[in-house]
Amino acid sequence: MKLQDKLYDFILKEWLLIASIAVLVGTSIYLHRSPVLSIAEYQILFILAVLFIVIKGLEQSGLILRLSQSVERGKFIPLKLIVITFLLAMLITNDVALIVIVPLTLELNINRKDIIVILEALAANAGSALTPFGNPQNLFIYWFYGVHPETFVAAIAPFSLVFLVLLILASIALKTSNNQVPQPVTTIRRSAYIYAAFLLGIIFVVLHILPIQVGFIVVAFVLFFDRDSLQIDYALLLTFVAFFGIADNVQCLFAENIKHSGHIFMFSSLLSQIISNVPAALLFARFTPQWEALLWGTNVGGFGSLVGSLANLIAYKLYISHEDTNNSVAFTTKFLLIGYMAFAIGVLLYLGRKTVY
Numbered sequence: 001m002k003l004q005d006k007l008y009d010f011i012l013k014e015w016l017l018i019a020s021i022a023v024l025v026g027t028s029i030y031l032h033r034s035p036v037l038s039i040a041e042y043q044i045l046f047i048l049a050v051l052f053i054v055i056k057g058l059e060q061s062g063l064i065l066r067l068s069q070s071v072e073r074g075k076f077i078p079l080k081l082i083v084i085t086f087l088l089a090m091l092i093t094n095d096v097a098l099i100v101i102v103p104l105t106l107e108l109n110i111n112r113k114d115i116i117v118i119l120e121a122l123a124a125n126a127g128s129a130l131t132p133f134g135n136p137q138n139l140f141i142y143w144f145y146g147v148h149p150e151t152f153v154a155a156i157a158p159f160s161l162v163f164l165v166l167l168i169l170a171s172i173a174l175k176t177s178n179n180q181v182p183q184p185v186t187t188i189r190r191s192a193y194i195y196a197a198f199l200l201g202i203i204f205v206v207l208h209i210l211p212i213q214v215g216f217i218v219v220a221f222v223l224f225f226d227r228d229s230l231q232i233d234y235a236l237l238l239t240f241v242a243f244f245g246i247a248d249n250v251q252c253l254f255a256e257n258i259k260h261s262g263h264i265f266m267f268s269s270l271l272s273q274i275i276s277n278v279p280a281a282l283l284f285a286r287f288t289p290q291w292e293a294l295l296w297g298t299n300v301g302g303f304g305s306l307v308g309s310l311a312n313l314i315a316y317k318l319y320i321s322h323e324d325t326n327n328s329v330a331f332t333t334k335f336l337l338i339g340y341m342a343f344a345i346g347v348l349l350y351l352g353r354k355t356v357y
Contacts, residue, residue, distance in 0.1 A: 021210035035245035272301025300346030
């Protein structure tokens with residue numbers, strides 16, 4: 001392949017990284033400042049890197065392919081994947097749910113995987129919204145405002161449950177067909193059990209049951225015994241680094257302009273489209289006691305753009321980076337179109353809820 005063709009392919013696949021770096025540099029020059037990443041953001045990057053390593057290890061062990069072959073049996077494959085993603089996101093966060101489910105989906109021997117992955121991203125965002133620990137912005141709002149758990153769940157339940165119903169209907173309506181080429185049963189290597197234990201350990205880290213230092217055990221293992229599992233999507237991690245930097249710059253840029261705004265829901269949902277919903281939650285919490293509006297705004301804001309939530313980025317990059325996928329432009333268009341349809345529905349749900357109450 002010619003250098004020009006390689007460069008073209010790189011730009012097509014990594015345009016988000018290139019754009020993120022450009023925006024980061026541009027905002028830094030404009031503000032005459034260098035962005036500062038918090039300790040929490042460095043921890044998130046480390047956990048994501050370890051998760052990617054663990055999932056790569058599970059892929060190479062054959063376990064994910066074996067699981068995908070099991071999922072292929074029977075009917076309603078999209079429905080099973082969507083519901084599992086929704087439930088997992090409630091318990092282990094939207095990011096982790098997608099890191100586990102999307103690679104499994106991409107190993108399936110069916111068509112329409114692009115739509116399934118997009119619906120999984122929506123399911124992860126909707127499911128994670130239902131619990132205080134389902135995503136970072138929920139956890140922050142829950143602790144920052146001292147909300148009672150039952151009050152918290154009751155406030156956001158209409159959002160999550162309506163989207164669960166819509167996603168179930170969409171997944172049932174989505175017609176898929178299996179590739180009829182017979183697939184041999186995949187042999188599972190012994191390393192699958194090790195990586196499964198690692199995955200459980202990292203999930204406990206995410207849930208704050210185990211310390212983050214557990215991740216170093218995973219890193220040490222792959223360095224000594226399985227360096228092939230280090231072949232992860234480093235471009236995605238760099239995109240997150242740039243993204244966190246952009247969020248820090250934008251917070252600095254907008255902080256003085258939102259102090260007197262009463263439209264917390266709309267502003268937080270729209271700003272999430274630019275800097276992601278977690279930074280938006282951190283930013284607006286400084287200026288408003290309206291935690292329900294902020295909760296709805298940042299969760300609705302998770303739909304729409306690729307940067308609305310980190311979960312969107314994860315699902316998007318896992319799909320376009322997979323060896324069996326192509327036409328990233330078409331996938332990007334579908335992702336944005338369906339995402340903004342969900343965003344519009346979320347806005348209508350909030351406005352309807354305010355009218356009812």
